[in-house]
Amino acid sequence: MAQQDTIERVDSGCHDTTVGLVQSPNKSAEMIRAATLPALVENLTRHDKLDGAFNRTFLVTYKYFTSGAELLGLLIDRFDCSPPPTETEEWSTQTKPLIQLRVINILKQWLEHFWSEPKGFDTDELLQRMQSFAERAAETPTQQLNVIIQRRLSGNAYTKRSHLSISNPPKPILPRKLDKLQFIKIDAKEVARQLTIMEASMFNKLQREELLHKNWQKSTTPELAPNIQSLIRYSNQLSNWVCATVLAESELKKRAQVVDHLVSVASNCHQLQNYSAVISILSSLESAPIHRLARTWAMVTERSCNMLRPLQAMILSAQNYQAYRETLRVTVSPCIPFLGLFLKDLTFIEDGNPAVTAEGLINFHKYTMLATTIHEIQRWKEAPYCLQSVPELQDYLATQLQSAAEIHEMWDKSCELEPKGRGLGNRPRDLYTPTGGMSASMVVACMVLDD
Incomplete structure (x- = not known):
């Protein structure tokens, strides 16, 4: 059975960041098992670690435990985070810019690959709010984010290029009479x-x-x-x-x-x-x-x-x-x-798995299993x-x-x-x-x- 620990990590001074962690069998990685929503958003935009598997799980399943409007609000809060009381000027010059870059990148990933908001007035309003944020955050690399937002507002979704086969297909084995098939x-x-x-x-x-x-x-x-x-x-x-x-x-x-x-x-x-x-x-x-x-x-x-x-x-x-x-x-x-x-x-x-743990935390282990199966x-x-x-x-x-x-x-x-x-x-x-x-x-x- 995996060893489970609960740790507290604070790097923004904004959120309750109590996160339940379970170590992987080889003890070399951390898997978040349960957490508050703000803690999940913090982990999504950590300055010191990029966890692609966690990010994919979160963006695939976020509609289970939050709304698009709430998620955007938390990401904007994260972008504007204040330093913890014990941090020095180094935090403002090195840590915060990395957090802000993570926020922008998560927004781009969300819009390009994981957008599941229904078409309608509320979604347009959400995109316009995101656009206003991107204009305000102009000192960070937001040009590409603005392009993606415009594409979504115009109704042109991001489409992944299909993989074209360079091989020649085998010649079909045709019956003598195609008009009288048996x-x-x-x-x-x-x-x-x-x-x-x-x-x-x-x-x-x-x-x-x-x-x-x-x-x-x-x-x-x-x-x-x-x-x-x-x-x-x-x-x-x-x-x-x-x-x-x-x-x-x-x-x-x-x-x-x-x-x-x-x-x-x-x-x-x-x-x-x-x-x-x-x-x-x-x-x-x-x-x-x-x-x-x-x-x-x-x-x-x-x-x-x-x-x-x-x-x-x-x-x-x-x-x-x-x-x-x-x-x-x-x-x-x-x-x-x-x-x-x-x-x-x-x-x-x-x-077979509750949405919330006995401690009142989001059961992120459930959503990790869902996302893994969907990715498969x-x-x-x-x-x-x-x-x-x-x-x-x-x-x-x-x-x-x-x-x-x-x-x-x-x-x-x-x-x-x-x-x-x-x-x-x-x-x-x-x-x-x-x-x-x-x-x-x-x-x-x-x-x-x-x-």
Whole structure:
């Protein structure tokens, strides 16, 4: 267990700076566990230390424990701080200018990368107040700050330049007739590529603010997390489509061939590090309507069974999905992670940790965990996939996904294809046994839309 200390640091003479500190396991760094709001702002603008991780956590999560107007007021107070009674002239000539520079830099970071204030009169008033401060603080480097404020006032948000791939994408593997597409005749690798392009486009639109306050669960205000809801809807549609595609084949041999093809698609998605699609496909193959098709599974090829086993092992729920988390930990971008597990983690952090400690301090440890998880999600947007879109294939896949019925509506169709009680005849059943919902439960547990 980490050693916890409470220290008092005073360098401005303005604030109550009692801060709860917990040392990291290697004893080489301090992590703020709890503090008053003024103390957090002081740590944000320390003259003697620049803590980028703390600054990022604070700016990502500040809306949990303060408002934009209050934060600006505290930063201005910090800029105008008076020396402690015991300080000498050296404080005014060396320490205070560094504090003021930190304040300006934090304002720039806030505006450029972490601005989450809603559009409206109050926000414009906040920006105008910030502009007045910047003009008053002209003796410090504020020219760039003024430019950023003007950009925000005009409604032009800062946009991060996208990383352009310098590699040439692989040539698409096209079916002979693009105007008469059939799933079984589309190369599995190309299906995986197009599904990955489609989902990556949605994933890259995900905004940090959508991940705060469990916004994705608030169905009455979908505008708070539109991209998360799109991703959830897409994952559910992909699972529904997989199930519907298998059950659409009335002939046993062809139905097994469809399962073979879907397994190959999942394997190719895994090679592309599109773990989200892998989990959606496997959740459907292990759903009740497909799991019960013993005669179909008996005809699935040994090759497909061998491909399925490591994929299934990766998403086992044992030890809080440790195998999947370890896979993700060592993965290098580009990658599409399964968002549902992150949403589950964020919900656990939100619900399982109080906002305020027993001492009445802001529980900053909670917000550090939230910010760390959000940063983990955001970092997968850094590198793009080098793949070529095929509009005809994407249109076909999008239409199929959107028209598929819900999995829970397919039980009767499954029972019609393989009535209960029918045996396997002479066909062996020892190649592969689906678990019947291990990965499906992962999707159901994580992909929640309603509060």
